Amino acid sequence: MAFPAHQGDDSDDGMDEFMDKFTEQKYKNAFNENNWEEEFDKVPMFMKKAPEEIDPATHPDLACLQSIIHDDDRPLEEQAKSLKDEGNEYFKEKNYKRAVVSYTEGLKKNCADTALNAILYTNRAAAHFHLGNMRSALNDAVAAKKIKPDHLKAILRGAQCCMELHNYADAVQWCDEGLKVHPTDKKLLDLRAAADKQKRAAERDARKAKAKEKKKRSEKEALLAAIKERGIKLLEPDNPRRRGSDSEDDDADKDPVAAMATLDLDGFSSQEATGARVFMDDQGVLHWPVLFLYPEHQQTDFISAFAESSCFIDHLCVMFGEELPPWDTEQKYQPQNLQLFFEDHEKEHLYQVDLETLLLKVLQHQRCFIKSGTPSFIIMVKGSEFSKQFLSGKKVHRMK
Amino acid sequence: MLSESDAKELLSFLKLDMRPDVKGQATEYILGLTGNRDGCRYLRTKPDFLRALLTLTADSSVAIVKDCYHALINLSADETLHQVMVKETDILPTLLKNLLDPKYMFSDRICTIISNLSRHEKTCREVFRAIQEHNIGLAKLVEIFCTEGYNKHASLHYLGPLLSNLTQLPETRHFILDKERCVVQRLLPYTQYEASTVRRGGVVGTLRNCCFDYAHHEWLLSDEVDILPFLLLPLAGPEELTDEENEGLPVDLQYLPEDKKREEDPDIRKMLIETLLLLTATKAGRQIMKRKNVYPIMREFHKWEKEPQVISACEKLVQVLIGDEPEAGMENLMEVEIPADVEQKLKDLDAKEQEQIEKEMEELREEKSEKEKPEGQREESGESQPTSTSPEGLER
Numbered sequence: 054m055a056f057p058a059h060q061g062d063d064s065d066d067g068m069d070e071f072m073d074k075f076t077e078q079k080y081k082n083a084f085n086e087n088n089w090e091e092e093f094d095k096v097p098m099f100m101k102k103a104p105e106e107i108d109p110a111t112h113p114d115l116a117c118l119q120s121i122i123h124d125d126d127r128p129l130e131e132q133a134k135s136l137k138d139e140g141n142e143y144f145k146e147k148n149y150k151r152a153v154v155s156y157t158e159g160l161k162k163n164c165a166d167t168a169l170n171a172i173l174y175t176n177r178a179a180a181h182f183h184l185g186n187m188r189s190a191l192n193d194a195v196a197a198k199k200i201k202p203d204h205l206k207a208i209l210r211g212a213q214c215c216m217e218l219h220n221y222a223d224a225v226q227w228c229d230e231g232l233k234v235h236p237t238d239k240k241l242l243d244l245r246a247a248a249d250k251q252k253r254a255a256e257r258d259a260r261k262a263k264a265k266e267k268k269k270r271s272e273k274e275a276l277l278a279a280i281k282e283r284g285i286k287l288l289e290p291d292n293p294r295r296r297g298s299d300s301e302d303d304d305a306d307k308d309p310v311a312a313m314a315t316l317d318l319d320g321f322s323s324q325e326a327t328g329a330r331v332f333m334d335d336q337g338v339l340h341w342p343v344l345f346l347y348p349e350h351q352q353t354d355f356i357s358a359f360a361e362s363s364c365f366i367d368h369l370c371v372m373f374g375e376e377l378p379p380w381d382t383e384q385k386y387q388p389q390n391l392q393l394f395f396e397d398h399e400k401e402h403l404y405q406v407d408l409e410t411l412l413l414k415v416l417q418h419q420r421c422f423i424k425s426g427t428p429s430f431i432i433m434v435k436g437s438e439f440s441k442q443f444l445s446g447k448k449v450h451r452m453k
Numbered sequence: 454m455l456s457e458s459d460a461k462e463l464l465s466f467l468k469l470d471m472r473p474d475v476k477g478q479a480t481e482y483i484l485g486l487t488g489n490r491d492g493c494r495y496l497r498t499k500p501d502f503l504r505a506l507l508t509l510t511a512d513s514s515v516a517i518v519k520d521c522y523h524a525l526i527n528l529s530a531d532e533t534l535h536q537v538m539v540k541e542t543d544i545l546p547t548l549l550k551n552l553l554d555p556k557y558m559f560s561d562r563i564c565t566i567i568s569n570l571s572r573h574e575k576t577c578r579e580v581f582r583a584i585q586e587h588n589i590g591l592a593k594l595v596e597i598f599c600t601e602g603y604n605k606h607a608s609l610h611y612l613g614p615l616l617s618n619l620t621q622l623p624e625t626r627h628f629i630l631d632k633e634r635c636v637v638q639r640l641l642p643y644t645q646y647e648a649s650t651v652r653r654g655g656v657v658g659t660l661r662n663c664c665f666d667y668a669h670h671e672w673l674l675s676d677e678v679d680i681l682p683f684l685l686l687p688l689a690g691p692e693e694l695t696d697e698e699n700e701g702l703p704v705d706l707q708y709l710p711e712d713k714k715r716e717e718d719p720d721i722r723k724m725l726i727e728t729l730l731l732l733t734a735t736k737a738g739r740q741i742m743k744r745k746n747v748y749p750i751m752r753e754f755h756k757w758e759k760e761p762q763v764i765s766a767c768e769k770l771v772q773v774l775i776g777d778e779p780e781a782g783m784e785n786l787m788e789v790e791i792p793a794d795v796e797q798k799l800k801d802l803d804a805k806e807q808e809q810i811e812k813e814m815e816e817l818r819e820e821k822s823e824k825e826k827p828e829g830q831r832e833e834s835g836e837s838q839p840t841s842t843s844p845e846g847l848e849r
Contacts (some may be wrong), residue, residue, distance in 0.1 A: 237633045246677055253704050260708040
């Protein structure tokens, strides 16, 4: 504070004396050196941010201000405006939840100032937007636009909400409406271009997915047709998929191809999800996932792609060629000693298969039914104790 | 034609407060006159008849209003009538005012009339001026055109050819190509508008004319407008392309469904190709089009197309797309100076080619039943042949 230069008279009203006092006395109610910053923060005028709860005991001044804002007899427009300002303050501090509350209070006043209400809606939309509440934000933008159709910020916000909701066609429409009133607004132009681009990309993605789906389906149909053509029988799975009540397969009843498609081609539903599946190669040859079972030692071998044109001995020679498996403790599983069977599960008969037989031939056998899309074969050693025991009491046929 | 006294009498019948049956017969008679060229030429000398017709478009009888509009449409199809319609009859303000009214029942007829009037440059200027002066503006026109269901009684498809005709004027092109606004972008989707050949043709014509301004090519081909897919989609077919070819295409052309149909009107197909050709004038444009994999689309198109004129245009385009870059100094094909003797040779070659094309077309025509095909022109004409707008019951 600048005091007039000492003029040599007495016109200072005792100011000099007053000022001199301070050199000796501290004034009352001074801030304590230690906690002056805390104290500072309690003075509403110097607060850097609004406290969470305004306790009249600790912040009497702020509580007072609040009550001025909230319960007063001022005209509605003023009250609404103060609430808007309050909301804006909270917004600046990124306290969006409180901002929403303030704006809501402002709208509740239902004042007659349309422009103000439009701003309240628009600002609340912005707050919701930053909170990630896209639907609420959009609703507020719609409300703002309803009462003030040319309100640019509301239109921009509405378009942005649509973008976030991936509703690109609507976003473009918002922009177009906005451009009617503000034809050269750069933000609208840019937003429209972005929305249009996203819309077209989304359309492409849908087309791509559809094309892939179609390709997959036709490949599956071709596969099933090839299998059927060969006279190979796939067992329908016992799982609930086939029951009519399942909505996914409703069309199975109407569409025979779909029905075929639900036939189980996938290896192993639950226990051993190998993910392997029969497929057709470029030459039209089918390759099957095949299981070899060795009941003597409770072991299995899995061949992921057994060509229908190859025969068992070829595979067995490789598998039991140089090194015999560790579980073959007696080293007797030599290719020339092996016997191979497939089981007719229904009748519980066994069919012995000549090792030189092609897989295709076996699969085409009348009594061969493929379970879970994976043919399985029992392998034992000729003439072994185990095989005698295993085969006794069972009906065994020789495959013709 | 009519004696002076007869004419005067007839005119007196063409008043709003006349008895309906008398009014009706009078307008029918006038309509009959407009059904042939002599009648039209006669009416050219009688602006007060034309004014009467205009006034009667406000009549309470729908039949009378229809006849008046039919007559005006027929008159507008005759170029020699344009000045008198626009100047002495001052038809435009009334028509435009009604056009803006979303409830007006005869807006489609208005569009046809104005579209006809805008065909030739001189009257086109008048039309443009009227649009600006009566507080309508091109912006409003485009808005109405692009607003689905603006008028429940009218499709407003003929605003397409109108817009196309207006692009004869640089002011219109300037407006449509305004970077600060969103105008051309709103027109683009209509290149695929299945429900109306008129609308589609109008939009494509508009785009083609705008592409004569090569200063805007880079902008048109950029993401801000992205004109290319909209020109190519009508030419693209359901043929499956490899994944690789697909991924290189503009997004809108990727993975097209198997029921994708090409543009059925050959004139529109030709205009689309001409537009694409225009866009290859600059080096930048050529590079963009090469980069965006336009060639496979045109390759498949060429296999499919049967009309000789269109094939020829396609081949020209493909030439540019797969040909080498022109040498330095000739990069902008629109600015290249052609020496006189070369120019003559090119003209001769063109003439020979044209002969060949005409021969092929003749052969084609003999194969199919004859269809009336208007020649591709820079201006679009609206529905105008008198025979097609004669009212029922009138023998001519």
